[in-house]
Amino acid sequence: MKLHEYQSKFLFREYSIPIPQGKVATTPEEAQAIAAEIGGVVVVKAQVHVGGRGKAGGVRVAQNAEQARHHAANILGMDIKGLTVGKVLIDPGADIRQEIYLAITNDRGASMPLVMASMEGGMDIEELNRERPEAIVREHVDPIMGLQDYQMTYIASAMGLPRENWRDFGKILRSLYECYIKSDAELAEINPLVITGGGELVAVDGKVIIDENALFRQRALSADRDTSDEPESERQAREAGITYIKLDGQIGCMVNGAGLAMTTMDMTKLYGDADGIGPANFLDIGGGATPEQVAAALRIILSDDNVRCVLFNIFGGITRCDEVANGILTAYNEVNPDVPMVIRLQGTNAAEGNRIISQARLPNLLSAETLTEAAQLAVAAVKKGA
Amino acid sequence: MAILIDKSARVVVQGITGRQGGFHAKLMMEYGTDVVGGVTPGKGGEWFEGKPVFDTMRRAVETTNADVSLVTVPARFAADAIMEAADAGIRLVICLTEHIPVADMMKVVAFCRRRGARLLGPNCPGVMTPGQAKVGIIPAMVASAGNVGVVSKSGTLTYEVGFAMKNAGIGISTIVGIGGDPVIGTTFVEVLEMFEDDPETEKVALLGEIGGSAEIVAADYIKNAMTKPVAAFIAGRSAPPGKRMGHAGAIVDGGEGSAEEKIVALEAAGARVAANPEEIPGLLA
Numbered sequence: 001m002k003l004h005e006y007q008s009k010f011l012f013r014e015y016s017i018p019i020p021q022g023k024v025a026t027t028p029e030e031a032q033a034i035a036a037e038i039g040g041v042v043v044v045k046a047q048v049h050v051g052g053r054g055k056a057g058g059v060r061v062a063q064n065a066e067q068a069r070h071h072a073a074n075i076l077g078m079d080i081k082g083l084t085v086g087k088v089l090i091d092p093g094a095d096i097r098q099e100i101y102l103a104i105t106n107d108r109g110a111s112m113p114l115v116m117a118s119m120e121g122g123m124d125i126e127e128l129n130r131e132r133p134e135a136i137v138r139e140h141v142d143p144i145m146g147l148q149d150y151q152m153t154y155i156a157s158a159m160g161l162p163r164e165n166w167r168d169f170g171k172i173l174r175s176l177y178e179c180y181i182k183s184d185a186e187l188a189e190i191n192p193l194v195i196t197g198g199g200e201l202v203a204v205d206g207k208v209i210i211d212e213n214a215l216f217r218q219r220a221l222s223a224d225r226d227t228s229d230e231p232e233s234e235r236q237a238r239e240a241g242i243t244y245i246k247l248d249g250q251i252g253c254m255v256n257g258a259g260l261a262m263t264t265m266d267m268t269k270l271y272g273d274a275d276g277i278g279p280a281n282f283l284d285i286g287g288g289a290t291p292e293q294v295a296a297a298l299r300i301i302l303s304d305d306n307v308r309c310v311l312f313n314i315f316g317g318i319t320r321c322d323e324v325a326n327g328i329l330t331a332y333n334e335v336n337p338d339v340p341m342v343i344r345l346q347g348t349n350a351a352e353g354n355r356i357i358s359q360a361r362l363p364n365l366l367s368a369e370t371l372t373e374a375a376q377l378a379v380a381a382v383k384k385g386a
Numbered sequence: 387m388a389i390l391i392d393k394s395a396r397v398v399v400q401g402i403t404g405r406q407g408g409f410h411a412k413l414m415m416e417y418g419t420d421v422v423g424g425v426t427p428g429k430g431g432e433w434f435e436g437k438p439v440f441d442t443m444r445r446a447v448e449t450t451n452a453d454v455s456l457v458t459v460p461a462r463f464a465a466d467a468i469m470e471a472a473d474a475g476i477r478l479v480i481c482l483t484e485h486i487p488v489a490d491m492m493k494v495v496a497f498c499r500r501r502g503a504r505l506l507g508p509n510c511p512g513v514m515t516p517g518q519a520k521v522g523i524i525p526a527m528v529a530s531a532g533n534v535g536v537v538s539k540s541g542t543l544t545y546e547v548g549f550a551m552k553n554a555g556i557g558i559s560t561i562v563g564i565g566g567d568p569v570i571g572t573t574f575v576e577v578l579e580m581f582e583d584d585p586e587t588e589k590v591a592l593l594g595e596i597g598g599s600a601e602i603v604a605a606d607y608i609k610n611a612m613t614k615p616v617a618a619f620i621a622g623r624s625a626p627p628g629k630r631m632g633h634a635g636a637i638v639d640g641g642e643g644s645a646e647e648k649i650v651a652l653e654a655a656g657a658r659v660a661a662n663p664e665e666i667p668g669l670l671a
Binding site: 108109181184214243245257261263265270317348371372 | 409413461462485486487488489491492493495496497523524525527528538539540541542543544545546549566568569570593595596598599600603619621622623624625626629630631632633634635636640641645661662663664
């Protein structure tokens with residue numbers, strides 16, 4: 001779960017990390033009032049879950065409150081990479097001497113937290129990692145022991161931080177680690193961490209991503225979730241306990257198991273790409289595939305107007321294909337889809353399952369034996385309907 | 387003996403009185419696995435299908451001399467259950483549970499290493515040595531005994547490929563599901579090393595997916611240290627970047643972890659990579 005910049009920074013503040021004294025506005029008038037309260041130069045920053053806001057015109061400096069209102073009016077409602085801006089953060093302008101990068105993330109390969117720090121903050125870390133990887137100091141943390149003092153000294157020293165800033169930097173790093181642990185963060189990033197003209201350290205921008213699997217014990221963060229940029233269909237699926245991701249192709253996919261679901265998507269693209277045909281979604285129906293689950297999933301898939309065909313790919317292991325076939329027929333009668341459906345059942349009782357499907361003699365229900373055949377049938381059905 | 391488990395494995399099921407745990411414990415027994423007991427805190431002294439249920443892993447190991455455990459408990463209790471097994475001296479802990487927080491898993495993986503226990507998973511279907519034993523949820527019907535080792539991040543995709551191999555007359559030495567989470571106990575390379583050393587394995591099928599760099603590290607190993615031929619499939623070529631495709635670990639992040647880079651690395655290492663998983667039996671023939 002991604003937090004907005006303002007949510008990330010307000011979270012940092014709870015851990016005593018210094019941040020600019022800014023506030024959030026949802027209207028130009030509010031932005032003006034906040035800017036007037038702050039006084040002097042302010043920065044108006046779009047709050048959207050996407051990188052590259054600055055380049056897209058979503059971050060503007062205002063000399064006074066009136067200008068802040070003007071900028072906020074332009075930025076609110078702006079479309080940045082497909083997302084609509086609903087909130088702006090009004091921060092006081094920063095007096096920047098040096099921009100530092102500081103982050104803690106899960107290193108999945110090492111199975112350990114990883115601290116990354118660089119004197120070349122401000123830019124995109126992936127870009128910095130590509131162009132000058134040697135400019136980033138990396139230090140793993142023992143997950144059982146936690147971050148040690150000597151590691152903080154090592155990081156400050158290795159990155160070339162001026163000695164007069166070590167003490168403040170150490171405090172911020174310790175606080176950031178505590179924030180990362182207590183919030184179950186996958187990423188807690190300050191970029192930039194600014195050294196001001198007066199020699200103080202301030203977290204001017206922040207990004208925090210929370211582990212979805214830990215939300216059960218992160219109630220406060222979970223309650224602040226902003227779902228405004230989540231497609232309606234994905235929200236419905238999430239609430240129904242189905243993993244669904246909307247894509248832009250024409251073949252709706254319903255599959256049991258995440259790996260097989262991805263594979264099924266890949267097959268529609270493998271055989272359809274030459275004709276501009278591909279998967280309309282990722283959907284993992286899970287283990288049971290009961291009629292209720294299948295019907296719910298079918299409704300979500302068909303809520304996408306681009307869908308021209310639905311492809312079922314079910315491998316029955318513990319699940320029996322004859323039961324799945326009956327489930328599909330029940331769901332079919334309930335939902336009444338107006339697009340063809342290709343059904344491919346494999347594994348336990350597959351022959352019986354396929355017999356049930358073909359005996360139903362429904363005009364737009366096609367049965368396939370292999371995954372290859374199923375994908376090719378689905379592609380052909382889309383082409384025929386086009 | 388193939389790898390990880392054979393007929394001699396003595397298995398405790400953690401969560402045996404639960405719906406999932408009980409269901410799969412019975413299927414494992416039917417397959418021939420030596421399930422010696424179960425653990426459910428608060429139900430010690432009860433019996434399950436003629437096997438004793440204990441309150442703690444320590445007691446279960448003392449009494450039954452078990453060396454393998456299967457963790458089937460819910461996500462909130464699973465990290466603790468894995469550590470309990472490792473602390474009780476279990477050699478191989480297999481965790482089926484999905485949705486364990488990553489912060490917990492990083493601690494658990496470190497703990498298991500310190501205790502000298504091998505962890506498989508979490509979020510994995512388990513392990514099966516066809517004709518001998520299975521620990522986990524891999525359906526018995528997806529494989530017959532033979533000399534191809536299978537290692538995979540996924541469940542149903544593995545069943546699909548195993549079943550296609552069986553239909554093509556290709557048998558399997560051991561199927562190992564390593565799990566689809568970002569932080570897991572046993573990696574592709576560790577399983578490849580075991581297959582390389584196993585006299586009963588002649589070829590290997592590797593089923594990977596987007597996210598992380600485990601397949602790239604595996605490609606390095608294949609290139610530098612592996613003598614046995616490898617066929618591979620990588621799922622998620624059509625997955626968009628920045629989206630988590632079901633498995634917690636299946637995400638292309640900042641341009642890293644894409645199917646393309648993994649396919650390129652595996653091909654460069656000499657593995658034969660299928661564009662379609664139904665081609666895998668052909669590549670192993």
